[in-house]
Amino acid sequence: MDINLQVIIKLLAALGLIIALLIANSLVMVWLERKVAGFIQRRPGPYEVGPYGLLQTLVDAVKLLGKQMVVPANCDHVLFFLGPVLAMFPMFLVFLVIPFGPVLTGLEDDLGVLLIMAFVGFEGLAVLVGGWASNNKYGLIGAARAVSQAVAYEIPLILAVLAVAFQCGTLNLTLITEAQGNWPWQWHLVRQPLAFLIFLICMFGETNRAPFDLPEGESELTGGYHTEYSGMGFALYFMAEYTSMLLVSFLAAVFFLGGSGGPLWPGIWWTFIKAGLLMTLMIWVRWTYPRVRFDQLLNINWKWLLPLGLLNLWLTALVMKCF
């Protein structure tokens, strides 16, 4: 690759914008989560700070910044601090390859899908490192759950994505967007409904969101893998969760919902609208469904999603070969 000023400026600008996006996302999403939760549970949610409590998260962020980070005795100090950092740092990289708009891609890469899948794997490792290093039984159990869940749900997720990539004949996210048209019936949602369903379920498993939030199930594990984390350590894990929510929502929008294409004025706003709606759906599901049991969680994955994913891939191959 030729390194010129254009490439350098583009990468730096993309990184800056992504960092801004991720911070803004966490601020807005935490507010939205609490507001939607309040709406569903028939209570007002935050409303004191700012109009409709909009500035509540900002104040919370200042509080978290000012809080003392308590380091438990007999924990592994290096790994204890490495955990939250490891949870956040790959996130800046994976957003580089997402095509937000027709020309708004930080780094156009022919292996974009693979890059995302490769760096998302760090998430499980970060949870493990943090949970193990805090020298707490709840943390350890949470981490153990997180890893068996992450490893399990990654496979059907990849199978679903693979079916779409297979149909488009590319792993380049921009080309996958372009393969879909502006109208909803041209999107992969219609051509690959089973893959979309699998992806949708795996979204909750991959992001450790309710009803699949067993790694941090507060009624049984106090806080799961982040039991011992306070202040910024907790904030980073929290931010990583909302960031991975944003990531899977953008991925679903790009893979199955036409990305930046829309019936009216196709452009970058469509990607954001679709991702935003998907995130709202995730919040809605969280406050609607009860948490599943751990064996149920794994049974859904290994006995249903994995065979269905394989079947879908096989059918896609068959259709591609015959027609």
Place this chain on the structure above:
Amino acid sequence: MTGLSSSISSLYDLVERFWKPLAELSLPGPAQEMMAYAAFAFYVLLIAGGGLAAVLSRQLVRALVGLVLTFLGVAGLYLLLAAPFMAFMQLLIYVGAICVLVFFAIMLVKNTQTGEEAASPGLGQAFGAILAALAPLALFAPLIAARAGELGDGLAPRETPLAELGQGLLSYYLLPFELISVILLVAMAGGVLLAWDRRFRN
């Protein structure tokens, strides 16, 4: 509406005038070469440092984190060799799957430094370790010696397109590809068999 569209087109003109020429301002060749060397040094440092951490640390989990660092460095070297597919696969499989599973096994071990690995290694163990570390040299030393002083052709490595890679796996390299899948199948069947036996005997 016409005002809006004309202002948009003038914006495009502005972008054309100032953005496009930037692509001509390449970094000079020697500087790019220096960057490649710097990246190479960084990755080698990662590999060596991670390897040392993996071997020397008294805690299994720290050793595993060292191993992850090594894998990161290896992935970086693949990127330098213009093999991004290998690099991402390295991360996806080794970091995302294998290290996580090894971690899972380690977690069943106590979080204290009282295990066998906490004792300092004896002289015989250290000697054996150094011998093992030198073993790859036996393999590569003749190769390195034969090509010592020989310089590369100075060309940047060519990136193999993904489609070509896939075709290669399914045509010329079909036998190794299938053999590896047989090995994986055997391992998986073995795992199922072991678990099966245990579950139904109790």
